[in-house]
Amino acid sequence: MSLSNLSFVKSWVSIPANSDFPLQNLPFGVFKTENEKERVGVRIGDFVVDLKALYILGYLENLPFELSDFDAIVLNLMMKKGKKSVRELRNRLLKLLDNQHQSLQKNEHHVSQVLIPIEQVTMCMPIQIGDYTDFYSSREHATNVGMMFRDPANALLPNWLWIPVGYHGRASSIILSGQNIHRPKGQIKPDPNSNPIYAPCRNLDFELETAFITFDGKALGESISTEEAEEYIFGMCLLNDWSARDIQTWEYVPLGPFLAKNFASSISPWIVTLDALEPFRCESPKQEPEVLDYLKFKGEKSFDIQLEVSILTPNGLEQNIAKSNFKYLYWNMSQQLAHHTVNGCNIRCGDLMGSGTISGPTPDSYGSMLELAWKGSKPIPFSDGTERKFLLDYDTLIIKGFAEKDKLRIGFGEVRNKILPAL
């Protein structure tokens, strides 16, 4: 099945118009139902395909997988089999679910065991995350932050155009869409002339990001080139890198953000493979000055993925506050991974790598409250008469993402979390 004409292939599974999850997507996730514990599935339309059931019924024969790869609480065992195997698996699923293909389609009893309506399903954390790295790869975001906190005339720091800047985050506090978070407490210094105080965060923010998840990499000491990088990437999801701006301001010099970030980061439950995103490849911004050799790359390494942020207020109003696009990122995933390993740092199956806040060129495309309300100086008006400089208790922050072209829509679903008051 060639990728170029894939958008005309239909599934025998009924798929709602404008669904994020046509046959051509088939993202992987982990789910459970009332009667059965966690297992691996792929999403199609408003159904989850139970890969454990599919395996038991014999539909995944002659593939390099075992029952335990799907009868699992995370995707890691399946991912351990590597990119080639996961691609073969996804191609088998594309075939089984294609309406030209009869075997599963015509066996009603099997279909009822394998296809589970999404409303009967609880999604689970899909990955046992090894290490979490967050990059800082949007030039617009880095420029905005530099203008607000440093020198507007020299907003970008000297290293930014040379290095895909990144830092290590906390894996333990990565949570799934749907889980509520509590407003964090910590040290803040509201009055620059007084001592710091211990208090609930006053400037709670989101960061609009995507993340990619890795397969096992090379041994410690070896590097992954930009050319090889995508062979080590399993897929992508949406990421909200929650940020406590007042904690961050006081703590981050000189070793970077710590408690300002590690109280929670949330991800969407379905991992969309790079294969599914193939039709949406595009150029990324021209890099000037020319990057060092190990960061050079050939071909299109970015993807045209539309991103939207909205807030569901305690009044029940859902209002869009930003629209951005993954393609705005200055540094692409292949460069990020090449840089991460250029010193010999090893990556493992299940590492999560955040893009950094994805801000676009216009004020309605900024990826954080900090930028949208410009450090509190331009509060965002809401149709219910309220306004926001930062996030309020009982706000629900929703990030959605999808790629769309020639009537093909490959979506990520959403990452959605409500803020509860500090404990």
Add this chain to the structure above:
Amino acid sequence: MSLSNLSFVKSWVSIPANSDFPLQNLPFGVFKTENEKERVGVRIGDFVVDLKALYILGYLENLPFELSDFDAIVLNLMMKKGKKSVRELRNRLLKLLDNQHQSLQKNEHHVSQVLIPIEQVTMCMPIQIGDYTDFYSSREHATNVGMMFRDPANALLPNWLWIPVGYHGRASSIILSGQNIHRPKGQIKPDPNSNPIYAPCRNLDFELETAFITFDGKALGESISTEEAEEYIFGMCLLNDWSARDIQTWEYVPLGPFLAKNFASSISPWIVTLDALEPFRCESPKQEPEVLDYLKFKGEKSFDIQLEVSILTPNGLEQNIAKSNFKYLYWNMSQQLAHHTVNGCNIRCGDLMGSGTISGPTPDSYGSMLELAWKGSKPIPFSDGTERKFLLDYDTLIIKGFAEKDKLRIGFGEVRNKILPAL
């Protein structure tokens, strides 16, 4: 068995004079032998006590452990049982190995199965590390760095006396004593007026640290107080936080160290419990200004642990370059853990928390080459006629640690790694 008179208790196992591992230590580790795969052991003198064998022979009955806790490639399953259980286990071992106790001592056949000479053993990475956090808790180190790189008159940053500053490190590249490392490559900017270049690190450094390892903590959103903190600490080991100073200088603003650190960090193989260190409790430096309430603590929360650094040169000369002490640290482990969780960040069984470089007050007690050779301005002379501003290829860096008082010596062994040229 009371802790106060513990130093007079002897084991029936023969223990060399001045051993790091008397009966009163019994640190935990994971080892393998030529004929059998990884399993859990404790060290005594020049032997490893095989806990798997001990369990099978029935000596660990009526303790809350199963065979799989010891027949394991890491300590995590055992640690999952919590502080109280591990303490019971260690107390049982203290009893079994005490020369007043007959059951094991008098069964030669059992002894031969359970006691393995250290030279027949290969040590393994003892912990599946979840998240790795590194603190920056030595006032002397932070002051030295501030004097060299920032303002000598205001060497300490404004937040340092208020916050036990920390940052997230990389878990994947934590290695064991004995494993060689390669000099990392990366972006450096040797000429401030020229573009950065890609080259092997020229200023390779060690950092003298200890680390503590945690039990499972509380749920996301909850905090651990200074009073509770030690109940969540399993034990301590030595840590060398390898650092590429030239990579660090160019990359670290604004998000902290990344590739300068994540090419390798190495730990010693034996985890010494806080119970074993109990006789060595001591005061830590007076904290002025008074810390915020959540960082206040009662009692002695530091430990008098002597630390030594030496370099084994390619010529075969082993020369001491620094002597320091854990007790110099301004922020103690209870404060570090309380701070880490004050925003609701969760910790998990097997997290590793580094102390930060432990520099003392005098130039011969500094915990890094950066400080010892003062940014290259005072090269360290070696008896073989060579000198060092930073570490050279084929140098072996050795950190040792031990607590000693009233004829009782509780040691950590060593962390020792050789530097190979860049790949």
